[in-house]
Amino acid sequence: MSPPTSSSSSLAEALRGWPPPVLDPAGPFSQSVTTLSWVLIGLVTLIFIGVCAALWVALYGSAELRARLGGERVVKWFGLIIPAGVLLVLLVWGLLMVRGLTTLQGDELRMRVSGNLYWWRVSYLDASGREIHADANELHIPAGRPVVVEMVSEDVIHSFWVPRLGGKMDMIPGRTNRLKLQADEPGSYGGQCAEFCGGAHALMGFVVVAHAPADWQRWMDDRLKPPPTQLSxxxxxxxxxxxxxxxxxxxxxxxxxxxxxxxxxxxxxxxxxxxxxxxxxxxxxxxxxxxxxxxxxxxxxxxxxxxxxxxxxxxxxxxxxxxxx
Missing domain, CATH: 2.60.40.420 (Cupredoxins -  blue copper proteins)
Structure with a gap:
């Protein structure tokens, strides 16, 4: 069965390296988030350059340039019309980009993750939503297949985030949120609570292990067998x-x-x-x-x-x- 269990597959190693996980997508849902992130980074860079240029003109430019910079037309276009237009386009495009993160098709693998202080309760569900296997702090999924994670909280607000596999979703007491994950290739992917939930918030991580589909099915079959009775x-x-x-x-x-x-x-x-x-x-x-x-x-x-x-x-x-x- 792959990948094998070993201490080398820790959360720290799953989060290590360059590029950082948030900019290193390993599935279609994280790719949407990464694309949106790069566009926003590019726009912020252009705005920063524009502001620096305007500041230089205001401080060192000629009287004519300063007068134009402070004119009504410049203020109207660059202070209102263009920003409003850009924000509207970004809003519509961003919503279209990430709508697949929560849109259900009906054939996805179903799981439920409950946030607790400071650990994660994991349930594997059948098609009707009943728990068939219970675990904690690890999610095992088949590579190449979308997974719907139902998210709930048993105490305070937490936030479920696997940067390389999908977006971030809050876990709110009394409410069920849903998020889709998918790993294109087998491997280990680190996750983290991304909403401050108390003193040990930074130590509330987890690991998503993606298996080849046949290996994942064998893994699940092993988990459903009766536990061993022979003990030393x-x-x-x-x-x-x-x-x-x-x-x-x-x-x-x-x-x-x-x-x-x-x-x-x-x-x-x-x-x-x-x-x-x-x-x-x-x-x-x-x-x-x-x-x-x-x-x-x-x-x-x-x-x-x-x-x-x-x-x-x-x-x-x-x-x-x-x-x-």
């Missing part, structure tokens, strides 16, 4: 601790008694590329560090620190979670 002795001890210390009250693990919904679904956490909503590679060391004291890594997140756990207990918990693939 250490992992079994971790499962016991998971219930004893209260993890099951907030987290769900399919096929077990853990059915909490306050925190991310951990059914397949062992196969995720990152931890903490895209801020850490998913390794044994980072997993232990997150369990022991997530507050020192992402202040103000809703998971309490478990500093009382011993090193052996932390390793057992990490072993159990690593087995959830």
């Amino acid at each position: 002795v250490e992992a079994l001890r971790g499962q016991q601790l998971f219930n004893e210390v209260g993890c099951a009250a907030c987290h769900r693990v399919a096929g077990t008694d853990a059915q909490g919904i306050a925190g991310p679904d951990l059914t397949h956490i062992g196969s995720r590329r990152s931890l903490g909503a895209g801020i850490l590679p998913n390794t044994r060391a980072t997993l232990i560090g997150w369990i022991a004291d997530s507050q020192s890594i992402k202040p103000n997140n809703r998971m309490p620190a478990y500093r009382s756990l011993t090193a052996d207990e932390l390793n057992a918990l990490a072993s159990y979670l690593e087995a959830r693939k």
